[in-house]
Amino acid sequence: MTYSNFSLWTIILALGIGTYLIRFSFLGLLGNRQLPEWLLRHLRYAPMAVLPALVAPLVLWPAGNEGHPEPARLIATFATIAAGYLTRNTLAAIGAGLGSLYFFLWLFGG
């Protein structure tokens, strides 16, 4: 890294302000006005649309394994989804995911 202290803090501040404005956008400016029905219908699927898409590359090409698919992480992925789907409980899903991840990492000697 070859940035001066000044340019590093400029980066951090600009990133902080920019990120805040993105977060504030609709929430801040829309206020009490209603969004149109077609847009609400799309937004209903926002969590389902964004989060699995965000996770998919991390699952298939994990940074912790130099970007190659890795069996313990794949098993942990399915364990998390299965436990979450069947129990409808987020905590149970986290437990199943991390539990199986560490068990199979240990088993496969990773």
Add this chain to the structure above:
Amino acid sequence: MTKSPYLQGFLVGLPFVITAAPFGLLFGVLARDAGLDLAAIMGMSFLVIAGASQFAALAQIQENAPAFFVVLTALAVNLRMAIYSASLAPHLGPAPAWKRAFAAYLLFDNTFAIAMKEFEERPDRPVDEKIIWFLGCATPVTAIWVVTTVLGALLGRAIPDSLALDFAVPVMFLAVIAPMLRTLPQLAAALTGIVASLALTSLPYGTGLLVAAVLAMMAGAETERRLAR
């Protein structure tokens, strides 16, 4: 005795310290490796609080990219938060502006996911309670994020790779999403998002994710519309 909305939110948010902590540790370790001092690492975690973009900025900083590109790349990664902002607007929109301004600061992947789940399950709550619930659910995760990034910076390479810190994030999001998966439109949205995101990973600055998210929302909404007929 009924719990206050703040405490209710706090308790829902609390378990996510388990999955946020490794992510924060990892950021601290890598940021220290990249040459950031403790003040800069804390400053970033406080001012940005958006894990994925902080990692993106760090990668560019390590490459000594021009400052402008560092900011642009990281902001592109955060554009998905405009979707979060719009999604929460129907729930928190009626609140006073200063409360919304504060809630916006605490809006990131984790709080968005758990708040949407809560607000869909209990849509009729007064908006004041929703805002306070939201602050409650954000408190533990935000605190642990700042604390663990600092801890990661201090501990540095003492943390072994075998802890697989990188994988806490996928587990966290899947654990939130899987229990919400109930209907065909949701399944359509999830599958479309996954396929599109994998197909578009070569697009620069995380823009593939944005395109994938929009396509996935369209798939969900269109499936819902057709089923309703």
